[in-house]
Amino acid sequence: MDKFKVRGISKRYGKKRVLDNLSFELEPAKIYGLLGRNGAGKTTLLNIITDRIFANSGQVLLGDATVAGNRAALAQIYLMSEADLVAKHTKFSELATVLDATYGFDFTEARRMLAGFDLDDQAVLAKLSTGLKTAAKLVLALNVRANYVFLDEPTLGLDANHRELFYQELMKTYEARPRTFVISTHLINEVQQLLEGVIILDDSKIIKDQPVADLLANAYEISGPAAKVDEYTAGLTVLTSRQLGKIKTVTVVEPLPDQRVIPDQVKLAHLDLQHTFTALTNKGGN
Amino acid sequence: MQFEFDQSAPLYQQLADQLAEMIFTGLFAEGEQVPSTTQLSQELQINPATVLKGMNQLVDEQLLEKKRGRGMFVRAGAQERLTTKRREDFYHDYVVSLVAEAKKLGIEEAHLLDLIKRGYDHGQV
Amino acid sequence: MNKQVLTLTKWQGKAIAKAVAVALAIIIGLDLLFGLIGLIGGASIGSWTSMLTNFLGTLSGILGFIAFFWALCFPYQLFKSGMAVGATRKGIWGANAILLAVMVVLIWLVDLLKDLVLYASKGLSNFADGAGISLATAFAGLATVAAVGAGFALLSRRGKLLVGVGLPTVLIFLGIVALRVLVAVVDKDPNRFNNHALLSLSGAAGTALFWAGLIGWFLLMTALNYWFFTRTQLRRD
Numbered sequence: 001m002d003k004f005k006v007r008g009i010s011k012r013y014g015k016k017r018v019l020d021n022l023s024f025e026l027e028p029a030k031i032y033g034l035l036g037r038n039g040a041g042k043t044t045l046l047n048i049i050t051d052r053i054f055a056n057s058g059q060v061l062l063g064d065a066t067v068a069g070n071r072a073a074l075a076q077i078y079l080m081s082e083a084d085l086v087a088k089h090t091k092f093s094e095l096a097t098v099l100d101a102t103y104g105f106d107f108t109e110a111r112r113m114l115a116g117f118d119l120d121d122q123a124v125l126a127k128l129s130t131g132l133k134t135a136a137k138l139v140l141a142l143n144v145r146a147n148y149v150f151l152d153e154p155t156l157g158l159d160a161n162h163r164e165l166f167y168q169e170l171m172k173t174y175e176a177r178p179r180t181f182v183i184s185t186h187l188i189n190e191v192q193q194l195l196e197g198v199i200i201l202d203d204s205k206i207i208k209d210q211p212v213a214d215l216l217a218n219a220y221e222i223s224g225p226a227a228k229v230d231e232y233t234a235g236l237t238v239l240t241s242r243q244l245g246k247i248k249t250v251t252v253v254e255p256l257p258d259q260r261v262i263p264d265q266v267k268l269a270h271l272d273l274q275h276t277f278t279a280l281t282n283k284g285g286n
Numbered sequence: 287m288q289f290e291f292d293q294s295a296p297l298y299q300q301l302a303d304q305l306a307e308m309i310f311t312g313l314f315a316e317g318e319q320v321p322s323t324t325q326l327s328q329e330l331q332i333n334p335a336t337v338l339k340g341m342n343q344l345v346d347e348q349l350l351e352k353k354r355g356r357g358m359f360v361r362a363g364a365q366e367r368l369t370t371k372r373r374e375d376f377y378h379d380y381v382v383s384l385v386a387e388a389k390k391l392g393i394e395e396a397h398l399l400d401l402i403k404r405g406y407d408h409g410q411v
Numbered sequence: 412m413n414k415q416v417l418t419l420t421k422w423q424g425k426a427i428a429k430a431v432a433v434a435l436a437i438i439i440g441l442d443l444l445f446g447l448i449g450l451i452g453g454a455s456i457g458s459w460t461s462m463l464t465n466f467l468g469t470l471s472g473i474l475g476f477i478a479f480f481w482a483l484c485f486p487y488q489l490f491k492s493g494m495a496v497g498a499t500r501k502g503i504w505g506a507n508a509i510l511l512a513v514m515v516v517l518i519w520l521v522d523l524l525k526d527l528v529l530y531a532s533k534g535l536s537n538f539a540d541g542a543g544i545s546l547a548t549a550f551a552g553l554a555t556v557a558a559v560g561a562g563f564a565l566l567s568r569r570g571k572l573l574v575g576v577g578l579p580t581v582l583i584f585l586g587i588v589a590l591r592v593l594v595a596v597v598d599k600d601p602n603r604f605n606n607h608a609l610l611s612l613s614g615a616a617g618t619a620l621f622w623a624g625l626i627g628w629f630l631l632m633t634a635l636n637y638w639f640f641t642r643t644q645l646r647r648d
Contacts, residue, residue, distance in 0.1 A: 030335070078497055081495070086492045087426065090492075095495075095496070098422050099496050101418035102414075102496055146497070168328050171327045193297060213336075216296070269294075
């Protein structure tokens, strides 16, 4: 399978620069998280790399071929968008049939998954509640035979039970038919264990693009007496800082100096992905 | 499944450690099959690559073995291997912190040895 | 024709067919209703010929209206639907073009049928010319509307208001002015128009120049339509 390459993508809306020279690569059959605050440009990026809107500059490639207007490439790429694009009266079964023509579709599996969400294939998408509509769109996304599947807010409106079901079905289908998934979500804690890689978008730029394990291996919360904490973190980029009386708690996301000894009353703990993300994207923390 | 994960160590490491614990306590006996990558991945909702990494580590440590087409099984001698390893790690994992704590509380070495003796006499271990 | 275009065509075609069926059902239903009321009131049933031609006339009218409306108002919805299922812009355009072409031919056939029924006495050779011209004109006309619709789809909400409201207003204004000038000129010198403009226009019908112009216009509109489609993007509003 080919790699998915994004090179130097920039996008402006009027004077506002939404995406600034973004480059990254996606490998086949891996699950990535695409994280960013509201307005960071995630949906714009997803729309650009799936050829729904045009970038001002840059290229999107699948292997060596550009994706734009390329039928073969686009048949490998699927975007489950947050927006409702199809006509109001469209039924699930209609969509499945049309998707089958472009991508190939797993009708049997889809029916099984629908049942899990208490839906059937005659459902009219526009008439469903937000949560069930998301569930239906999810079932479509998990059953198209594309090698790069992008999910934009796949948990919108889903109740806790359905979210768990989604994660289970995702793992199941990923194992049965390994392909790349890119999940863009705000529920970072819930998906942390599902992801292999993570790409963090902040303020029109990519600030992190690495395996989750690597990122978290260097994500720390350091707390203790303010003076000792300051001494220990001298020279490091402190992302956030809180103080409770004499106890200061800071976060850093970088390797700690090996040779520096951790002072006695200073405690070190690893951050989870959500806290790492908020620390990296909090403005006014520095 | 009796798994509990936090941020203390990489996920694959925690998974390997907890599986090893289950082997050590005999929950999975030697020659018995352990849950597959698929099962663990779906049940725990963890990326299969992570699960595989953890299990491969146990294979490297000769605690698990892959039987073609049948799955992962606890290897013969696994429990013994684990016991040996834990014995080696005992000093570092338990004694160091015990002595440090005792020192903090001002407990003398003789007193500490007395306490340990009491533990052997009264304890169930 | 590839599978994607075919599937898209079928998909969108079904939606249009439903719309036609509904419109037909309503209009025929109303016709029947009023006919029945008329009967009760003492009116006589018309001949079969007139009923059939009425029906055919209604059918071609509905098809024409729907084709016009669809070409003008639905390109963006088509685009969105296409995007949702991974189609390329070319593919979407292709499906759209096929459907419009089919509709034009259908309308033309229905019209032909209607004329056949009505003027059974006329020889078929008389048809060929007029039929050919009306078909070509229909294609050119619908292509124009399609190009306008696709261009419209490109515009933002504000652009739409500007063009959608502003342009007709300007055109109507210009039209009134032109009409007044025309009336004034004709008034002054009625003979002036007898020779050139109108005569040559009606004489032109059927000449090579006329055909070249028509086909050229059709190609231009189609090219514009295609170009607009390939520049369409998903909008945020």
